[in-house]
Amino acid sequence: MAVDMTYLIAGAGLAGAKAAQTLREEGFQGRIVLVGEESERPYERPPLSKGYLLGRTKREEIYVHPQPWYGEHDVDLLLGTAVTGIDPAGHEVSLSDGSRIGYAKLLLATGSSPRRLPIPGADLDGVLYLRRVEDSDRLKAVFPTASRVAIIGAGWIGLETAAAARAAGAEVTVLESAELPLLRVLGREVAEVFAGLHREHGVDLRCGVRVAEIFGRGGQAIGVRLADGSQIDADAVIVGIGITPNTGLALSAGLEVDNGVRVTARLRTSDLDIYAAGDVANAFHPLLGKHIRVEHWANALHQPQVAAKTMLGQDVRYERLPYFFTDQYDLGMEYSGYVEPDGYDEVIFRGDVKTRQFIVFWLRDGRVLAGMNVNIWDVNDAIQDLVRAGRRVDTSALGDPRTPLGSLVGASP
Template sequence: MAQNTAFVIAGAGLAGAKAAETLRAEGFEGPVVLLGDEQERPYERPPLSKGYLLGTAEREKAYVHPAGWYAEHDVELRLGNAVTALDPAGHEVALADGSRLGYAKLLLATGSTPRPLPVPGANLDGVHYLRRLADSDRLKEVFRSAARIVVIGAGWIGLETTAAARAAGVAVTVLEAAKLPLLRVLGREAAEVFAALHTEHGVDLRCGTRITEITGNGGTADGVRLADGTRIAADAVIVGVGITPNTEAAAAAGLRVDDGVVVDERLRSSDPDIHAAGDVARAYHPVLDRHLRVEHWANALNQPQTAARAMLGQDVRYDRLPYFFTDQYDLGMEYTGYVAPDGYDRVVFRGDTKTREFVAFWLSGGRVLAGMNVNVWDVTDWIKELVASGRPVDPERLADPDVPLGELLS
């Protein structure tokens, strides 16, 4: 039996599509098979809670490649046929249609699934999650018809959908278990900026709340009940309480899994012929000296390029700093770096938080761990250099807008 030469990619999202693109760009001429569980060709997810949901970007803009790209580059795109099991010893994957497919190298780009809300009523009609294009389509319909909605969870998805709903004229109540939105991600100092932003745009923001039930009428959600007995009426409920990496097949196959498929800086798993990238990968970061699973667009864009090159035997490593962005109302933000919860001892602001034109820096022992530029542009490269340098900086000069960030590196 001839040795299989196919490179198989499990997951036809942004990560899978960029891996296939990189394999061809690097000159790989063997079979490339891209497998996805959706019927949509690969698309990017940020538009789902940003431009496409707002109605400012066309649906076509979300797709990674034009429809004909896959055939033109001899990439076999199989939609609606997800990988259901792995056989590392046999170098095969099992598919949802019952067939099996051999591989020489396998990339897991299976992404993640929204975490369900564990309360009665969570399965009622009118309870929405946002992960797929079809979800965004449904929310656009909700925003056209609903007068009031409840958003459960004040993370990035919850706040971006809230901003889109407010732009559509819908009254929104946001319920968050923590004391502030984005508290775990940003810490108190910066989280307060986002709390003020949404309050100023008419959002009923309720933090420190616990939900006991989604109420319904005739099988359709009509409100949310809190632990104190309060009931908040709603025409629809949106849940955004986090995501879970899709690691079931990897775990069942004996790969090392710990909050994601654990991979090294080459994005190689505990099996040398299986790599992972995107939401599902918990990768060792050589600059930060720790394993991280980053649930953002930049990882899905860039990690698979490294993974594909590693699958081809190139000496590469993934050392890009985590990066993400958001657009809410008149606020545009980019965040670069990584800070563990409570992993900093000081936040330094450069600019004015009241007008929301500033850069925030998280420091530990005088070192910059991360930076967030809000309505201030063309500073991301400097922030990357400050983080990557690992050198202590003068907080007073860091806070002074008249001191160029580049001078802090000299």
Template sequence: MAANPPFVIAGAGLAGAKAAEALRGGGFDGPLVLVGEEDERPYERPPLSKEYLQGTSPREDVFVHPQNWYEENGVELRLGVPAAAVDPGGHTVTLADGSSLPYAKLLLATGSSPRRLPVGGENLDGVHYLRRLADSDRLKETFRTASRVVVIGGGWIGLETTAAARTAGVQVTLLEAAELPLLGVLGRETAQVFADLHTEHGVDLRCGTHVTEITGENGHVTGVRLHGGERIEADAVIVGVGITPNTALAVDAGLEVEDGIRVDAALRTSHPDIWAAGDVASALHPLLGRHIRVEHWANALNQPATAARSMLGEDASYDRLPYFFTDQYDLGMEYTGYAGAGTYDQVVFRGSTSDREFIAFWLNQRRVLAGMNVNVWDVTAPIRTLVTSRLPVEASRLADVGVPLTEVFAEG
């Protein structure tokens, strides 16, 4: 009698590793194969731009599981051979080395890739993108040897690598196309907090700027040229202009794709035996009533448990609120909820933005959509309650630090 085909997980990052863990924890004792493009076993990405990049945590801490965990739990690791094609009808995955894997059920946890900067000189030596452990290793070495770095892009990766470079004593020019870093994500007043933070730490912040060329000599970067002709010298350039979900497998397999692989609340794709989780998944969120794709660590950490339950035939729904965090210099921040551009009509601040100790709340029709606590701790749970309750709040009480967050709801 032929052996049962395995459950296959395509993508050996945090989401893939946590899915394997959840399947075993959920009682699945059949064959399980985890396929990944990189040679490294699964690791977490936040340390790559935070504590590992700054040298405050060891390399071993980035890995999701100890090396022996996979063998002890009967998880077959196939590293360095990414999935190249999926045949939903034949229930097979073809790997990059030409080999073929049958599957009973398949989870796509293929993550995302850095968006490339479409200018001349983008491929010069000394131009860095940060996505993989090896990228972080190269940046750590760069910070030891470079004196001047240009960072292109004022999103989370750009700001965190800027903070790491300045902490290492490197001069940094940060270039952002918008009027402020994070303007589209946080809105003007909150974005200004991060702009001020970096300028106070000696960053040459240039907003409203556009790079037209990365210049080089003898194959190595020497600087960047801006629209208008100005050239900024640099020993290295870091590009952080966003990421793109790795949907090629899904597209070629005929799965529904729209800003990621489209899945239901149970993380099942348009094919009944294929699921998706992590950066690549555009999931129907029960509370929000819409599909969202969240490019943050918490999704890759928590979504796989829901996918695993669904793969095992259980009723499952992923209803956790989006959550992310950042650490830059002496600023620590947590963000809970979802307040996309155009979804809110009011921002309420509780505390002091000038002292960088506050909570910002995004509201729509007096209901809290999201909250961001900056250097204020142990408030994630009450912020989550404010969002999930969907009850109207009194803005004046929400802003008053003397009123407990449990007592800000409107009366009547």
């Protein structure tokens, strides 16, 4: 088939698979090539630290599409293969097998990689990360036999793996450099809720500490040493200190990169025939009026639909609010909106924080920037409406469970 009818997608995760699906649903008849470095067909990552890790989600349930879908929709799925270079002028990519493929349009859905811990002992066996399905399989095998688990980093991955390790019966120590878990994401008021949650479930949560070394015996990690000289013995050490967008291809191709591949609201890069979506994309958000990069499932699910439609010449923009969720022990929550650290001046709780059935709102100048519903369901749409409205709200009514959230959307005290 002619090169000018080839749309190539670099990255065969959720974002890449959804882009291919959207292209076909929108009537694209040309060749679609979906290139993935992993040997697994596209799958979703949230179960890896939640249901799949806990043994509640079957492996077949994590995949984006059944295996036959790709052949049935004439999508060339190249697994175990990486795009190693882009020639924007020649409209061509090079692959790890030495071959080259021409493209008319190219989507970068290359995702992100776990940050590696730059300390002595970080390369010992038994130091584990969680990003791919084989990582989750490894943790599932380790937890039932490990009596002590040390987790470095109290972000979402660190806390979700802590909950899974506790469910398996392991003693868990979580080590965090900040004063509280999730402090940068949620702020002090709500971070304290998660600190209490894990301590109540028996986690030894140590905040404000610095990890100096992972020590081992015979090449196997057996513990963590802190900067103050204290040490934590462990049968397994898990590192969850964040992720880094995979921007190498974009940089080498001369695309604009700034905390990810910089794209417009239509998800187009500085090259008119190259697009980016998912973890790797730093996209302009029309509602927020700024570029943001969001590392959550909802972006990988929805952004590719806009990217694919833009590739087909449709006039669309990505305007969805950032959204993420978590499940830890008996706590389930959804979060919608966007708040930078120190970007709010008021936090309002609605409901019972002690029983962890509440909604919390982050505000600035009386306007709701984000909201999080904890163990209260079917309210996230109303929370998003409040954020989108951008109006000052009656804060006393906002904190009163007797006041319907929908009644506050058009209010302006």
